[in-house]
Amino acid sequence: MRILMLAAALALAACGRSDLAESRAGATRCLTELSGLDLQAATALEIRDALTSGKLDGEALMQTYLDRIATFDAAGPKLNSIRTLAPDALQQAAAKHDGPLAGLPILLKDNIGTTDMPTTAGSIALAGNIPKHEATITTKLRQAGAIVMGKANLSEFANWVDLNMPNGYSSLGGQVIAPYDFTLDPYGSSTGSAVAGTMAFAALTIGSETSGSIIAPAYIHSMVGVKPTVGLVSRYGIIPLAASFDTAGPIVRSVTDAALLLGVIAGVDDKDAATQAFVDSELHGVVPDYLAALHRGALQGVKLGVRSQDMDSAEATWLAAMKALQALGATLVPIDDPQDVDTFIAEVELAAIPNEFKFGLNRYLADEAGPGLPAYDLTGIILYNNDHPDQVKYGQSLLIASDATSGTELDPASVAARTAAQQAARAWTDVNIDQNGLAAIVAPDLNGYAVAAAAGYPSLTVPSGYAGREPHGITFAGKAFSEAQLLALAYDYEQATHLRKPATRVNSELRHFCPD
Numbered sequence: 001m002r003i004l005m006l007a008a009a010l011a012l013a014a015c016g017r018s019d020l021a022e023s024r025a026g027a028t029r030c031l032t033e034l035s036g037l038d039l040q041a042a043t044a045l046e047i048r049d050a051l052t053s054g055k056l057d058g059e060a061l062m063q064t065y066l067d068r069i070a071t072f073d074a075a076g077p078k079l080n081s082i083r084t085l086a087p088d089a090l091q092q093a094a095a096k097h098d099g100p101l102a103g104l105p106i107l108l109k110d111n112i113g114t115t116d117m118p119t120t121a122g123s124i125a126l127a128g129n130i131p132k133h134e135a136t137i138t139t140k141l142r143q144a145g146a147i148v149m150g151k152a153n154l155s156e157f158a159n160w161v162d163l164n165m166p167n168g169y170s171s172l173g174g175q176v177i178a179p180y181d182f183t184l185d186p187y188g189s190s191t192g193s194a195v196a197g198t199m200a201f202a203a204l205t206i207g208s209e210t211s212g213s214i215i216a217p218a219y220i221h222s223m224v225g226v227k228p229t230v231g232l233v234s235r236y237g238i239i240p241l242a243a244s245f246d247t248a249g250p251i252v253r254s255v256t257d258a259a260l261l262l263g264v265i266a267g268v269d270d271k272d273a274a275t276q277a278f279v280d281s282e283l284h285g286v287v288p289d290y291l292a293a294l295h296r297g298a299l300q301g302v303k304l305g306v307r308s309q310d311m312d313s314a315e316a317t318w319l320a321a322m323k324a325l326q327a328l329g330a331t332l333v334p335i336d337d338p339q340d341v342d343t344f345i346a347e348v349e350l351a352a353i354p355n356e357f358k359f360g361l362n363r364y365l366a367d368e369a370g371p372g373l374p375a376y377d378l379t380g381i382i383l384y385n386n387d388h389p390d391q392v393k394y395g396q397s398l399l400i401a402s403d404a405t406s407g408t409e410l411d412p413a414s415v416a417a418r419t420a421a422q423q424a425a426r427a428w429t430d431v432n433i434d435q436n437g438l439a440a441i442v443a444p445d446l447n448g449y450a451v452a453a454a455a456g457y458p459s460l461t462v463p464s465g466y467a468g469r470e471p472h473g474i475t476f477a478g479k480a481f482s483e484a485q486l487l488a489l490a491y492d493y494e495q496a497t498h499l500r501k502p503a504t505r506v507n508s509e510l511r512h513f514c515p516d
Helices: 008-014 026-030 044-053 058-074 089-094 136-143 191-198 215-220 255-265 273-280 316-327 339-367 378-386 397-403 412-436 449-455 483-497 508-512
Strands: 082-085 105-109 147-152 204-209 224-227 247-252 303-307 331-335 440-444 459-467 470-477
Touching (some): 026 058, 044 058, 058 089, 058 105, 058 147, 089 147, 136 147, 136 255, 147 191, 191 204, 191 215, 191 247, 204 255, 215 459, 215 470, 224 255, 224 483, 247 255, 255 483, 303 412, 316 440, 316 459, 331 412, 339 378, 339 397, 339 412, 339 449, 378 397, 412 440, 412 449, 440 483, 449 459, 470 483
Parallel strands (some): 105 147, 105 204, 303 331, 303 440
Antiparallel strands (some): 082 147, 204 247, 224 247, 224 459, 440 470, 459 470
16 A cells, blocks of 8 residues: 645635635635536536536636635645645636637646646655646646646655655645545545545546556545556656556546546657557557547446455445446456465565666656756755654655665666566456456455556546445456546446545535535
């Protein structure tokens, strides 16, 4: 789980609305419905169509999102999912936008590069980092008409600071709180993206994953999360953890939104060599029409692999999910547990990541970071943190361990470890899918997440219900570049069950701050 794993004034000032808390009163400060759309349930397509038709005013939509942030994030329960907001968010919303994401406000995890806001990975040492270039996916989002309205808090450096640091904590942004139940582990490291998305602080959000950091926060916050195949989405301009496993992907409220957003951010990029794998794949670098792939009946007649340990699970939401899959025409095929593979992968990934992190971060700081930072390499960050123990309060053992490695791109031990992890994970997945004629492997919550992550293969989680106030999900995983099929399977399940509920309708404590 380790890899899974601003104050109100700052948030309000950052969006140029220091008087926001006083400017709106009562329920108007946290509207969930606008122009007939329930912002906690409407798809991004529905919101976009309402904007382009003139039914919904872009500035009013942005103001509503900012008001919800002021009510629930900066004040109220202080969920703390927003790291910073664009100072011109309202002005951007008032302008005309064209494209598949026309006028849709989006929040990015704060390791994704933007040149109009700092990109910090949650680190106090990078608080002023305005990178030289924005991330490729940021550019794609803007070109598609989206409004990058701000950055989401995260587990610092993608949860690679110290084993004692809780999920969702960063020295710069503080601790993110789980909205469905304030006592739940909010999981990491794309914690803020998942919380902001489920609370309707934006139309769309994006996270990143090395091992579980999209899937985990997505499921525990009742969201749809897609961890794409490594190489489908460019990582250029994203502060890295381990390039062999890193990717970015949607964390959204519906499979439709996931398909829409993935279609925008996917694509070949000569600034990221990993995308050559997309060119070399059966797709030949051509992004599928993921929206067109969504259809009812996708589960009819398919075989889905289920690990033996999951077949025997008595957890109620998972039992219900298996029954729903079967009712929709899927056959559940028992497959061997990957327990030995899971253990092996965890061990070798941990052997590979420290060196990859040092190499990748130092290269990013040298090539992409903006001027004026107090530290320009990992050693400098550690020294800077030593001078601020009140903020780096859980230690930094993982940073120190990483700095002790060679930090060279082709370090033999690191290369051997990551190769072993990838080969073991790919072999287990490929053999099970091919020999059993599977469309995908399905599991409850996080079971088996490490295999798809280590393989660099896609996985997708979709809400499957609640145990009390605790959300649950089911995860579909497949072979490389099978996102279209996974989206279709998940869509069929989602549309048949409609199990997602907004946090404000599950956690009554949220309604103390704003009647829903």
